[in-house]
Structure formats: structure tokens, C-alpha cells
Amino acid sequence: xxxxxxxxxxxxxxxxxxxxxxxxxxxxxxxxxxxxxxxxxxxxxxxxxxxxxxxxxxxxxxxxxxxxxxxxxxxxxxxxxxxxxxxxxxxxxxxxxxxxxxxxxxxxxxxxxxxxxxxxxxxxxxxxxxxxxxxxxxxxxxxxxxxxxxxxxxxxxxxxxxxxxxxxxxxxxxxxxxxxxxxxxxxxxxxxxxxxxxxxxxxxxxxxxxxxxxxxxxxxxxxxxxxxxxxxxxxxxxxxxxxxxxxxxxxxxxxxxxxxxxxxxxxxxxxxxxxxxxxxxxxxxxxxxxxxxxxxxxxxxxxxxxxxxxxxxxxxxxxxxxxxxxxxxxxxxxxxxxxxxxxxxxxxxxxxxxxxxxxxxxxxxxxxxxxxxxxxxxxxxxxxxxxxxxxxxx
Numbered sequence: 001x002x003x004x005x006x007x008x009x010x011x012x013x014x015x016x017x018x019x020x021x022x023x024x025x026x027x028x029x030x031x032x033x034x035x036x037x038x039x040x041x042x043x044x045x046x047x048x049x050x051x052x053x054x055x056x057x058x059x060x061x062x063x064x065x066x067x068x069x070x071x072x073x074x075x076x077x078x079x080x081x082x083x084x085x086x087x088x089x090x091x092x093x094x095x096x097x098x099x100x101x102x103x104x105x106x107x108x109x110x111x112x113x114x115x116x117x118x119x120x121x122x123x124x125x126x127x128x129x130x131x132x133x134x135x136x137x138x139x140x141x142x143x144x145x146x147x148x149x150x151x152x153x154x155x156x157x158x159x160x161x162x163x164x165x166x167x168x169x170x171x172x173x174x175x176x177x178x179x180x181x182x183x184x185x186x187x188x189x190x191x192x193x194x195x196x197x198x199x200x201x202x203x204x205x206x207x208x209x210x211x212x213x214x215x216x217x218x219x220x221x222x223x224x225x226x227x228x229x230x231x232x233x234x235x236x237x238x239x240x241x242x243x244x245x246x247x248x249x250x251x252x253x254x255x256x257x258x259x260x261x262x263x264x265x266x267x268x269x270x271x272x273x274x275x276x277x278x279x280x281x282x283x284x285x286x287x288x289x290x291x292x293x294x295x296x297x298x299x300x301x302x303x304x305x306x307x308x309x310x311x312x313x314x315x316x317x318x319x320x321x322x323x324x325x326x327x328x329x330x331x332x333x334x335x336x337x338x339x340x341x342x343x344x345x346x347x348x349x350x351x352x353x354x355x356x357x358x359x360x361x362x363x364x365x366x367x368x369x370x371x372x373x374x375x376x377x378x379x380x381x382x383x384x385x386x387x388x389x390x391x392x393x394x
């Protein structure tokens with residue numbers, strides 16, 4: 001017994017009850033919460049690239065198209081046919097060629113917003129090998145001034161630190177991120193919600209296939225007395241026969257034998273089922289939109305933004321592939337120029353891109369017919385260096 005001094009009464013010993021004042025708020029806030037997938041690079045790569053066909057094809061389409069672009073190396077006076085940097089890019093390491101290396105570089109940039117290229121120094125001015133490092137293993141170590149002082153690469157508990165020197169052993173290419181000073185924002189992060197919706201829709205469709213593809217009908221029971229009540233034994237038997245003989249893809253279309261008192265009522269797709277497929281298609285278009293890939297190129301139905309496939313392909317190269325490839329090749333050439341000591345520029349050769357052939361032909365025709373321009377001005381407009389009369393490479 002406990003004497004209550006405030007009220008002058010005796011109370012029974014009751015278990016002490018404690019509760020947080022924020023408990024009701026937390027319980028209310030978490031009820032019915034939507035479950036989103038994690039937003040780190042490893043989880044997004046698994047769910048958005050390895051586990052989603054739209055995300056996989058978008059990344060592959062951009063990376064392969066950008067890596068296949070022909071590149072040229074030039075300076076202010078000439079365009080090089082042979083150069084140590086071109087030789088290095090043609091065979092950057094023993095396991096990869098230029099296309100494989102650049103595809104991995106573009107792929108890392110699409111998946112994480114960051115791409116890291118390592119240079120293996122040699123005896124000469126040009127590195128002997130180039131390697132693409134996984135962005136999920138790399139960590140930027142900022143210095144006292146806020147700029148990166150080192151890059152730390154961690155694998156299986158072991159770490160290697162690349163100190164930022166001149167020239168730097170690491171070329172860090174990152175996409176624009178408005179709220180981060182050291183890491184970029186990937187299209188995969190922007191499309192994360194649409195990826196979750198699309199993956200959830202695929203799991204829902206798989207569950208329907210595992211249960212005869214759709215609720216195709218209902219079994220109605222009416223007993224001899226007109227009451228629709230089954231005994232427990234009858235219900236269990238009917239449930240067992242339905243699961244073993246009529247559910248699943250292998251039993252699709254199998255006829256059903258009904259005994260007395262059982263009636264079959266067919267059912268079709270409800271309006272909500274039809275809207276569900278539209279939701280999945282809308283999520284697929286949002287994923288393609290985040291990556292800058294016309295949905296027509298991915299085979300997504302219901303999109304008529306472009307008149308035909310050729311126009312969509314031209315827009316894909318002009319709006320997505322070329323800006324990305326131009327920015328990445330400029331960063332790589334600026335980084336490698338610090339090794340060689342030459343002010344050279346590496347950029348895509350637009351005249352060898354089949355998707356832009358019509359546009360380039362029209363541009364060449366306009367520049368050629370401009371009689372008020374000098375030859376040097378015409379070459380500059382076409383992206384060509386000044387002619388070097390004494391060199392066969394000009």
C-alpha cells in the first residue's frame with residue numbers, strides 16, 4: 001500500500017507506467033508510411049540498374065553511345081593523327097580498350113553522379129595506364145581550405161589514399177549538385193521514386209501471375225436451405241483443391257468441376273486495374289525523362305513526343321549524349337594535359353556521328369557559302385584548328 005500525501009488516501013501498488021510525450025506523435029507519423037528504397041549508391045545500383053529494365057537500358061544506352069563517339073585531339077594550330085595521348089586512350093590498360101574504359105566511366109557517372117579515373121605514372125610524360133575506379137568505394141578527403149586534399153579508396157577493410165598533387169593521380173568528374181561541395185547528383189537519385197513505383201508494379205504483376213494472373217472470378221456457395229454458409233470441412237477442402245488444381249501459371253485455363261451448391265461468377269479487370277498499368281507506364285517515362293532518353297527509344301508505349309524514331313534518336317544525341325561526352329572529354333584532356341605539358345583538347349568528332357549527319361551537312365553548306373568569312377573564320381566555326389601549312393596533320 002502507498003499513502004497518497006496529496007489526497008490523504010491509500011492506493012494499491014500498481015506497476016509504474018512511463019511513456020514518452022512524443023510517442024503519440026511518432027505513432028501517428030509512422031502509420032501508413034510509404035516504404036522507399038535506400039538512396040545510397042550501392043542500393044540504387046541494385047534496384048535501379050541491376051533490378052529495373054528501364055534504368056538498365058537508359059544507363060547502357062547513354063554509356064555505349066557516348067563511348068562509341070569518335071574523338072579528335074587538337075590544339076590551337078593543328079589536329080593530331082598520332083599522339084602519345086591518343087595511343088594511351090586507344091589502349092588504356094591491359095584489360096580494356098578505349099570504348100570499354102569510356103563506357104565504364106560514363107556508367108559510373110550515370111549511376112552515382114561521380115566518375116574517378118586513375119593514372120598510373122611511368123617514366124615518360126604520359127601515364128602508362130588509366131583505370132576507372134568504382135565511385136561507391138571512393139571518398140573525398142577535403143583540406144583545410146575546403147578543396148579536396150586527397151582521395152581515399154576503400155576495398156574490403158583496406159584503404160589507399162591518393163594525395164592531390166600536380167599533376168593529380170585522380171581525375172574526378174562529377175555532375176552538378178546544388179547542395180554538395182564534393183559529390184555529384186546522379187540521374188538515378190532523381191529517378192529513385194519512379195524506380196520504386198516501377199519495381200513495385202513489377203512485383204505486383206508477378207504476384208498476379210503466381211495467382212492465375214488475375215482474380216478471374218468468384219465461387220458462390222448456396223446450400224440446400226438457400227443459406228450461403230459452408231462448414232469448416234467444406235471450406236478447407238475447396239481451398240485445398242483451388243490451390244492445388246487451379247492456381248498458378250501452369251494451371252491457367254484449366255476447367256473447373258463444381259459440385260452441387262457451387263456457382264461460378266466470372267470477373268474482369270476493374271477500372272483500378274487498368275489505371276495501375278498506366279501508373280507503371282508513367283513511372284517508366286519518368287525514369288527515361290530523368291536520364292534524358294526519349295521514351296520512344298526504350299519502347300515505352302504511349303509516348304508521341306517525336307514524329308519518328310530518327311527524330312528521337314537525333315534529339316537523344318543532341319540533348320543528352322553530346323553534352324555529356326563533350327564535358328567528360330574536356331575534363332579528361334585537361335587532366336592529361338597536366339602530365340604532357342601540352343595545351344591539347346580532346347573532343348567528340350561531330351562529323352563522324354551518323355545521327356547528326358544531316359545537321360552537319362547543312363552547317364558545312366552554310367559556312368561554305370558565306371563568302372564574307374575568311375578561311376580561318378570558317379574553320380573556327382566548324383570546330384577545326386587553324387591550318388598548319390607546314391604539317392601534314394593540319
